[in-house]
Amino acid sequence: MENENREQTMEDLLKDFDVKRIHTGDILEGVVIDVNDKEVIVNIDYAFDGIIAKEDLTNTDRNPLEVVSKGDKIKVYVLSPHDGEGYVQLSRNKALEITEREEIKEAFEKGENIKVYVKEEVKGGLAAYYGNIRVFIPASLASRERIQLISLVGKELEVKIIELDLRNKKVVASRRVIEDALYESKKKELWANIKAGEKRSGTVVKILKSGAIVDLGGITGLIHINDLAWGRVKRVEDVVKLGDKVEVFVGEVDAKKERVSLILKDVNQDPWTTEVSKTKVGDVVEGTVVKFLNFGAFVEIFPGVEGLVHINEITDENIAKPSDALTLGQKVKVKVLDINKEDKKISLSIKDADEKSKEYLKYNDSDEGISLGDLFGNLFNN
Incomplete structure (x- = not known):
């Protein structure tokens, strides 16, 4: 009875003032004037404000405060012109059901x-x-x-x-x-701008026996095992692992075929520039035997710098193959016979370095038994 009287009072109020009429099913545009975790109050340019219950605001579990803010303009559907509490009962969900179908259809078509x-x-x-x-x-x-x-x-x-x-x-x-579209767009831009010699950041995405594949953020390139480090690399995993972030130098670029070679070793620290330039023919240095061939052995004298010791320069003894006198990983003294910086080739000799060492030892051995008297003769005799 009380609600009926209140509804009648609202009807009378609407009759007394020249205001627009609204009906159930109308879709209106309103402005959010208040919002809390249970409901939203909306100004719909009417004698009474509208109210949206949480369940009529969104079909998600989100808090109304996360859905709308004070001042937002929203479309609403009139559930009831008066709810008995002095508000117009509204639904944002119902309004959206009508407008969203057209919006989603238009988005699909376009x-x-x-x-x-x-x-x-x-x-x-x-x-x-x-x-x-x-x-x-x-x-x-x-x-x-x-x-x-x-x-x-x-x-x-x-x-x-x-x-x-x-x-x-x-x-x-x-x-x-x-x-995918963003990736292809970025990939196209990368191929248009990537240049040999520049430095790029990337991520190791695949390990191969021959090297490592690195993603530069849209395109991938190969670091050959020889370009991982200046020194000899036995296993790619000894230098990089899957997922590693790396700084690489761009080698050769073929944008048409979408191929790019990458270099992990610092191209500014080329041992042929930093180390070999200090080395002269005739110098004796220490190295490591790293490879055998039928006609000789390769000895690494600096990381990334290997020289050839011909089989005739290994020893004065008659040997059929390098492994008769040497073992892989063996440390040896070698004498530099020739340096070809242009072709990056060095000729070495183990036997010459050994002879030089023997001469030094012979000199030291011959002096072992010499006394001061022998050296200075009769200088101290009266």
């Missing part, structure tokens, strides 16, 4: 992107919402990267509608097509 709220992970993908319209995102189209689908729940995603059947409430969207 190939435009829309933003959806991911509500939950379901079988085969994600359930998202464009307002009140359920949008399914297949797992394979959620991202171009391998991700945990649960990590997208509760987030807003920009997607493209790829299948639309509103009559049967079938809306399928893809995030991956957007990411």
